[in-house]
Amino acid sequence: MATLLDVLDAAVNHHMAGRLAEAAQDYRVVLDVEPAQPDALHLLGVTEAQRGAHAAAAALIARSLRLNPDAAAPWANLGGALRSLGAAERADAALTRALALDPALADALTNLGSVRHSLADYPAALAWLGRAERLRPGHPDTALNRGIVLRDARRFAESDACLDALIAARPNHIDAHLARAVSRLVRGDLRAGWDEFEWRPRRLPAPPWAGEPLDGQRILLHAEQGFGDTIQFARYAPLVVRAGGRVILDVHPLQFRLLRSLGPEIQVLVRGPAPAPHDLHCPLMSLPRAFGTDPASIPCPPAYLFAEADEVARWGRRIAEVDTGTGSGPRVGLVWAGNPNHRNDRNRSIPVERLPPLLDTPGLRLFSLQTGDAKAARPAALPDLTAGVRDFADSAAILANLDLVIAVDTATIHLAGALGVPAWLLLPYAPDWRWLLDRADSPWYPSLRLFRQPRPGDWDSVLRAVATELERFAAAQLAPQKQS
Structure with a gap:
């Protein structure tokens, strides 16, 4: 027994x-x-x-x-x-x-290096990963984590050497290729980055459209990853139409109404269990590669998505109802946190207790655009504009009623940029690749201004700089009113 x-x-x-x-x-x-x-x-x-x-x-x-x-x-x-x-x-x-x-627990050493990386403690992360490497030289998990930490610490030559060696040893290591893609993209080497980025998982098994003549064929463009990614790369859909394709755009239901504003020549569908009939397909994030996009050829019109006029009017009335300010200063919407399930949310989101430098700026009418878990910590002084929002078309109408949006790296900042609404983006030291490095503007969105951490974790410097600029912004907005 x-x-x-x-x-x-x-x-x-x-x-x-x-x-x-x-x-x-x-x-x-x-x-x-x-x-x-x-x-x-x-x-x-x-x-x-x-x-x-x-x-x-x-x-x-x-x-x-x-x-x-x-x-x-x-x-x-x-x-x-x-x-x-x-x-x-x-x-x-x-x-x-x-x-x-x-x-001598090598997995624990590697994991501790990864944890310290998530805490933006790059020296400690590299020290722990170095110990793991000495215990088991060439282990792919350790090499991958080390390459990523070196990249985020901006030690790019060392990161390249680490990731190149890993890929030489394991040519089909997907995460290593994607890490190298991000490293190239964040430095502006877009064409090389797009090629590496094709290692990401695919929804459809057939190879995507790569820029060959379309000749009136039906091409399914399908969203992938986050809402912000969809907004950013939807700009390419009209270009595919001009290239001769009959475009079907397959999107999340929350973005259906918004993306119809791309134009009547684009058939926008809510994603179903099976893809719509098509001759060719292309994930939205593969379109820059298909068009050979480099920093000089990024399509960046002042706006390419638009709020519905009746919704703008409806939300304008709603905002007037919740506006508790007594002055006539500019309306500014705030987003201080992203989705807590995002892999880098700890570094991209700002603790609400850090916000007073912005909240105390005189001459403004501030509103909360915050959604998700972080909304529960909304300061009482910030009227909430998100109650009753049904989808991104509603969000677009709200933003169209504001003079400025200030946000961390979330879908809201992409929406503001796509609408041409002035927006200030607050970025961690190691930003997402699309925001590049060491510049205060974005080649993707002309209406954006970027404020960056000068060192890992330093939100206080960012918020002081934003507060100073906010005072100037408020004064400039109020000056014409005083003159009249």
């Missing part, structure tokens, strides 16, 4: 063979009989993490550690799960504890 240890051994064998469902089932059999079995708790947590259930993994491994707090591997795996959940400080503590118990 099988003992509990036999069942645990069978679970481990399933686990090592990659049969995660069978392993999880046997671990649970063990726990049904002995709920406080620390190895079964730990390893079931590991299977949950491997299946993408990181919250469940963290809870199981934490239970294991309450029973066996001096085991290094569970601390390391807890750190990995917390890292995947975006709980960087807790992951840092767990991984540090693991390495205090066993300094």
Whole structure:
């Protein structure tokens, strides 16, 4: 008759063979009989993490550690799960504890380097990754993380060497190609970057359109990744029409009304379970490559999306109702945080308690455009403009009623740029590739002005600079009123 240890051994064998469902089932059999079995708790947590259930993994491994707090591997795996959940400080503590118990855990060293990277502590990240590299030279996870940290630290020659070596050893390493794409794009080497960027996963298996003659064929342009990406690259749809294609644009339902403003020659459809009939297809983010876009040829009209006039009027009345200001200063909308599930949200979002330099600027009528979890911390002095928003067409109508938008790197800033609404973008030291480096403007959006961290994590300098410019902006807007 099988003992509990036999069942645990069978679970481990399933686990090592990659049969995660069978392993999880046997671990649970063990726990049904002995709920406080620390190895079964730990390893079931590991299977949950491997299946993408990181919250469940963290809870199981934490239970294991309450029973066996001096085991290094569970601390390391807890750190990995917390890292995947975006709980960087807790992951840092767990991984540090693991390495205090066993300094030779190479996975923990690599993960701790990645966590320190997410905390924008590049020197510490490189130090931990260096230790991991010495333990297992040439390991792809360590090399990839090191290349990315060096890139974000702007040590580009070293980053290139690291990623080039990884790709030479593993030519089909997708993440390494994508990391190299970002490195090239952020430096403005767009054509080389677009080529590398084609390594990203594809929704449709057929090769995308690459710029060959269209001759009236139906071409499906489909959105991918985030809402901001869709807005940014939708500018290419009219160019595909002019190149001879019959364009079908497949988008998220929240962007359907907005993207119809591209023009009647573009058929905009809400994405369904299956793609619309087509002859050719192209992901929106592959269109710059198809058109051979370089920094000098970025299509950047003053505006290419438009708010509906009746919606602008309706939201204008709504804004007047919630406007609690007594003056006649310019209307300014604020967004201080993005989606917390975004991989870089910790660095791109600003804690609400840092906002007083902006909130205290005289002569303005400030409004909140914040959505998502961060909306709950909205300062009471900021009237909320997002109540009742149904989709991006409503958001466009709101922005059309404002004099200025100030936002971190979210879809709102893309929307303002596409509408030609003046907007100030607040950027971390290591920005998303599309904002390039060391410039105060954007070649993608003429109405944008960029304010950048001078060093990692330094939002205070950014906010002081914005507050100074806001005072000038308010004075300039009010000056014509005083003269009249």
